[in-house]
Amino acid sequence: MKILSDILIVAMPTQLCALLPFFSGDQLDSFKISASGKFYGLAVALVILVSGVIFSEDVLFGSNEYKLMTHLNGDTDDINRTIETLFCICSYTVIVMSCVLNASKHYRTIRDLGKLDEYLVAHGYVGSYSCRYLGTVLVLASASVVLVAFYYIHFQSNVDPKRECILLVVYSLQMIYSSLFALYLRTILKCLAQRIEFLNARLDEFTRQEKQLYSKEDWLELSNLIEIFCKFRYINENMNSITGVGLLFLFGFSFYTVTNQSYLAFSTLTTPIQLRKKYDTIGLSCAWVLAETIIMAVICSSFDCLASESHSHLHPHPQMNPRSRQVSNDAFARRATSAESPVFEDIGTILTVLKACGLLPFYEQISSYEVGPPTKTNEFYSFFVRGVVHALTIFNIYSLITPNAHQLFFSLRETDNVNQWIELLLCIFTYTLTVLVCARNTKSMLEIMNEILQLDREVRRQFDVVLSNNCNFSVKFLVVIVCCQAYIMILRIYTVQGAITPTSYILIAFYAIQNGLTATYIVFASALLRIVCIRFQFVNQLLNAFTYVQQQKLAKSRRQLVSAMENFPEDSLFIYRTHNKLLRIYKSINECCSLIIVCFLGYSFYTVTTNWYNLFVQITNNKGTISAYILQWCLAWLCLHTSLLALLSRCCGATTYEANTTAQILARVYGKSKEFQNIIDKFLTKSIKQEVQFTAYGFFAIDNSTLI
Numbered sequence: 001m002k003i004l005s006d007i008l009i010v011a012m013p014t015q016l017c018a019l020l021p022f023f024s025g026d027q028l029d030s031f032k033i034s035a036s037g038k039f040y041g042l043a044v045a046l047v048i049l050v051s052g053v054i055f056s057e058d059v060l061f062g063s064n065e066y067k068l069m070t071h072l073n074g075d076t077d078d079i080n081r082t083i084e085t086l087f088c089i090c091s092y093t094v095i096v097m098s099c100v101l102n103a104s105k106h107y108r109t110i111r112d113l114g115k116l117d118e119y120l121v122a123h124g125y126v127g128s129y130s131c132r133y134l135g136t137v138l139v140l141a142s143a144s145v146v147l148v149a150f151y152y153i154h155f156q157s158n159v160d161p162k163r164e165c166i167l168l169v170v171y172s173l174q175m176i177y178s179s180l181f182a183l184y185l186r187t188i189l190k191c192l193a194q195r196i197e198f199l200n201a202r203l204d205e206f207t208r209q210e211k212q213l214y215s216k217e218d219w220l221e222l223s224n225l226i227e228i229f230c231k232f233r234y235i236n237e238n239m240n241s242i243t244g245v246g247l248l249f250l251f252g253f254s255f256y257t258v259t260n261q262s263y264l265a266f267s268t269l270t271t272p273i274q275l276r277k278k279y280d281t282i283g284l285s286c287a288w289v290l291a292e293t294i295i296m297a298v299i300c301s302s303f304d305c306l307a308s309e310s311h312s313h314l315h316p317h318p319q320m321n322p323r324s325r326q327v328s329n330d331a332f333a334r335r336a337t338s339a340e341s342p343v344f345e346d347i348g349t350i351l352t353v354l355k356a357c358g359l360l361p362f363y364e365q366i367s368s369y370e371v372g373p374p375t376k377t378n379e380f381y382s383f384f385v386r387g388v389v390h391a392l393t394i395f396n397i398y399s400l401i402t403p404n405a406h407q408l409f410f411s412l413r414e415t416d417n418v419n420q421w422i423e424l425l426l427c428i429f430t431y432t433l434t435v436l437v438c439a440r441n442t443k444s445m446l447e448i449m450n451e452i453l454q455l456d457r458e459v460r461r462q463f464d465v466v467l468s469n470n471c472n473f474s475v476k477f478l479v480v481i482v483c484c485q486a487y488i489m490i491l492r493i494y495t496v497q498g499a500i501t502p503t504s505y506i507l508i509a510f511y512a513i514q515n516g517l518t519a520t521y522i523v524f525a526s527a528l529l530r531i532v533c534i535r536f537q538f539v540n541q542l543l544n545a546f547t548y549v550q551q552q553k554l555a556k557s558r559r560q561l562v563s564a565m566e567n568f569p570e571d572s573l574f575i576y577r578t579h580n581k582l583l584r585i586y587k588s589i590n591e592c593c594s595l596i597i598v599c600f601l602g603y604s605f606y607t608v609t610t611n612w613y614n615l616f617v618q619i620t621n622n623k624g625t626i627s628a629y630i631l632q633w634c635l636a637w638l639c640l641h642t643s644l645l646a647l648l649s650r651c652c653g654a655t656t657y658e659a660n661t662t663a664q665i666l667a668r669v670y671g672k673s674k675e676f677q678n679i680i681d682k683f684l685t686k687s688i689k690q691e692v693q694f695t696a697y698g699f700f701a702i703d704n705s706t707l708i
Helices: 002-006 008-016 035-061 075-101 103-122 132-155 161-208 216-270 273-279 282-310 345-356 376-400 403-408 414-440 442-463 473-495 502-544 548-554 558-621 628-667 674-685
Strands: 333-335 364-367 370-372 465-467
Touching: 002 008, 002 103, 002 161, 008 132, 008 161, 035 075, 035 161, 075 103, 075 161, 075 216, 103 161, 103 216, 132 161, 132 282, 161 216, 161 282, 216 282, 345 473, 345 502, 370 442, 376 414, 376 502, 414 442, 414 502, 414 558, 442 465, 442 502, 442 558, 465 502, 473 502, 473 628, 502 558, 502 628, 558 628
Parallel strands: none
Antiparallel strands: 333 465, 364 370
């Protein structure tokens, strides 16, 4: 079995520690849990459980005997040390108990992987994963904790030998089990991720094929691949149930230890120098924080890698033989009237502004449905503009931390000056990050635009329609941004006392430009989401035509109804393929824009909060009256940021809704034959059934609830 050879290095020590049961047989027919291995696991779990109870009782009722520093006085230190030690015992005990009790699930998971490997190996899979170097790092980090703990316990404390042995045994068991648990998860999850990546590559071959007509064997092969994906999802759920309880206690201990040891290290650093040697435990604190951080990073990166492959929507499907068909929905589609379709015509103004400012490249128009990379001259122009932006950013930051910008901070309250200073820094940081991310994602943005154009070309060839974008709002928002920033500049210049220095002019102008361009990029991201939303609506309309209600409206007899469903197997391939392409585009937009969006949201929420606070303070301090300047200033900022937040949330929410609606429509598709039901089952079970979300760099989902 290939999976056994892939995890062999980490399986042996893991089995010795009873985290994985001992197996007998290396072939699928003879593979099972050995009786001696099952007994060994139960014996180890019993020993760990009994010793854990004994250790916990001694630590709980004799906490004063476990002080590492005899000079430390205070209930807080004693309580923290006691809780940390008890948490440590509970952590490794629960890990062992959960793994032993779930030995049968471990067996079924590896057996199922062995069955799937037969198909994968037969089709050319040869991947493998080695965690040799990562294991070395974990062993060194874990050993450092035990060695440093031995130094402090044996040489720096008055702990008696019995309790010294208890502490060292507890710390050693915790580091051994947490490290092995992390390495086992890393290995098995990376093996799963590699297999899913191989399946994604095989599915991608269907896109690259150029056939005029696809046979039944092609559909059967595609169905087999989707079925294997579903089995991998079942294996992922099994891994979650096997490791869930152990991970809960492991992460609980890790978070508590990192927090507590960081506090102790901070306390040591803030202790007077003459007393620091007496209270110094910073070595043990650094060792704990480093080891637990590495363990959490290994586990989290493993799950993130698996989730990235599992949710990767590189699941294209073969093209259908083009057939011209009329689709009547003027809300998002129009009949083709010319040989060429416009390229992002509705957002042309936004594109021109962003290209002129270096946030987007000056791409070459190859054809109506393809854009190419920029020329060397255009690349140099974008590079030059970004260089000027960074130079001005450095100048502005220097001006803010020196008296040069003192003229702009004239409020009578120190709090207001601090808020304005923070707003300026947040604005500079957000725009600088926008420039850097846009420069990094130049190729990715061109790929997104080309994928949208290629999808439009397929829709036009298939149905003879040109999808409209309905992004006229972008020009309106661009006007709002220019007006608000111009008005804010006038207000700021008008209220500055005395003659305005050149530095103040540069700060005010560049501040307005930064705000305006960052807001323009948010409008551009919203427009891209709107374009994707329109295409999701088109796919949903195609699929909705096969629902029972729509078929009953269109068909005059039962025979016509059945005849209308005959095209469903063929049409479902196009719909499924297009839907997954849109999901891939949706995910790519999220990856390109999420970091910019999360920084903009932080800056925007801070600005909205401070302006509402200023209005509240003005009204309460002046008994209901408010200065005209403060009112105009706050309303201008609130109008700009509130409208941008509403636009972004609405576009994200609408696109997410349309992407998730496809599965609901598919569930209502009429079809009583077994063939139709099999297609629907596979369609629903795969990625269409997954919940789609547009996130702010993974921190939270962005939709209409973001504003609540």
